[in-house]
Amino acid sequence: MDFKDYYINTEKPVISFEIFPPKSVNGVEKLKETLHELAGLSPDFITVTYGAMGSTREKTIEIASYIKNTLKLETACHLTCVGSSKEEIKEIVENIVENGIKNIVALRGDPPNGNKNFVPHENGLSHANELVEHIREFEKQSDKITNSLGIAIAGYPEKHIEATSFDEDIKYLKKKVDAGANVIITQLFFDNKYYFDFVKRVRNEGIDIPIVPGLMPILSAKQIQKITTMCGTSIPEELTNKLNNASDNNYIAEEIGISQCIKQARELIDNNVPGIHFYVLNRASNIKRILQSL
Numbered sequence: 001m002d003f004k005d006y007y008i009n010t011e012k013p014v015i016s017f018e019i020f021p022p023k024s025v026n027g028v029e030k031l032k033e034t035l036h037e038l039a040g041l042s043p044d045f046i047t048v049t050y051g052a053m054g055s056t057r058e059k060t061i062e063i064a065s066y067i068k069n070t071l072k073l074e075t076a077c078h079l080t081c082v083g084s085s086k087e088e089i090k091e092i093v094e095n096i097v098e099n100g101i102k103n104i105v106a107l108r109g110d111p112p113n114g115n116k117n118f119v120p121h122e123n124g125l126s127h128a129n130e131l132v133e134h135i136r137e138f139e140k141q142s143d144k145i146t147n148s149l150g151i152a153i154a155g156y157p158e159k160h161i162e163a164t165s166f167d168e169d170i171k172y173l174k175k176k177v178d179a180g181a182n183v184i185i186t187q188l189f190f191d192n193k194y195y196f197d198f199v200k201r202v203r204n205e206g207i208d209i210p211i212v213p214g215l216m217p218i219l220s221a222k223q224i225q226k227i228t229t230m231c232g233t234s235i236p237e238e239l240t241n242k243l244n245n246a247s248d249n250n251y252i253a254e255e256i257g258i259s260q261c262i263k264q265a266r267e268l269i270d271n272n273v274p275g276i277h278f279y280v281l282n283r284a285s286n287i288k289r290i291l292q293s294l
């Protein structure tokens with residue numbers, strides 16, 4: 001199945017997980033064990049992120065291929081514009097397809113090495129809408145691609161950190177959709193109000209593809225502070241106070257994160273979201289508890 005088919009006529013929300021390729025060989029082996037546990041939770045698909053500067057390119061495809069061909073679960077490779085020419089992107093897309101993978105999460109990527117501004121490859125692409133267009137054009141040319149791929153793009157309930165206004169950000173989101181994306185997966189958020197408002201804004205712009213909320217179980221106060229600073233997600237005061245009280249006690253922080261995730265997921269499901277994309281951070285235990293309680 002691909003992204004085009006997933007969210008149509010589903011009786012229950014589509015559950016997906018997102019994992020990232022570890023740096024070391026040992027890490028990859030450990031992740032494979034975790035993947036067996038994650039597969040046991042029967043998600044509809046698992047996506048694999050793409051590291052800065054294409055640093056995890058081979059590992060992204062290797063792990064996605066493991067999910068697809070060994071675990072026999074549907075998967076998606078994330079792909080960014082960072083550090084690749086248009087020709088290299090075509091090779092990567094063919095490689096993805098050759099591994100039997102039918103879905104891509106198409107992104108611009110963050111500026112590498114903590115740089116503030118995104119600098120495209122000299123023969124590359126500047127924005128995710130160009131990447132979606134490039135993939136759609138290439139699909140028509142390549143003999144190896146017989147079926148159109150499922151393409152997901154990123155959406156930002158609190159607007160993208162670089163965008164000068166929400167309206168501008170939604171205008172560019174529309175460009176990605178018009179270029180041929182099938183589904184929007186959102187950045188993580190801790191207050192569902194942002195998601196519900198975002199959906200209204202997006203629908204007002206005439207965008208009608210599924211908008212899948214992204215939720216992340218917190219692992220520690222420090223970790224979530226770092227991630228939210230990077231991606232511009234706000235943490236509600238009540239949650240901040242709880243995490244401050246947890247201080248360096250990661251066990252307590254994780255428990256807070258599990259309760260928060262369950263609370264958000266319940267309300268989202270009650271409001272008939274098409275699915276939930278969990279940023280599982282390569283851990284099975286927390287997501288297992290979250291899904292069990294749903």
Ligand code: FAD
Pocket residue numbers: 048049050051052078079080105106107108109110111126127128129153154155160161162163164168169170172173175176185186187188214
């Ligand atoms: P874009 O859609 O290109 O937007 C980037 C900024 O430029 C926005 O401010 C937007 O308003 C503006 N903009 C968009 N189009 C145009 C245009 N045509 N002209 C002018 N301005 C424009 N990062 C990784 O490195 N690897 C991953 O695997 C990864 N996975 C992710 C998965 C999800 C679900 C999400 C939400 C994010 C992910 N990211 C990943 C992070 C993402 O790469 C960053 O948020 C990045 O800064 C923006 O990517 P984008 O695809 O949204 O870019």
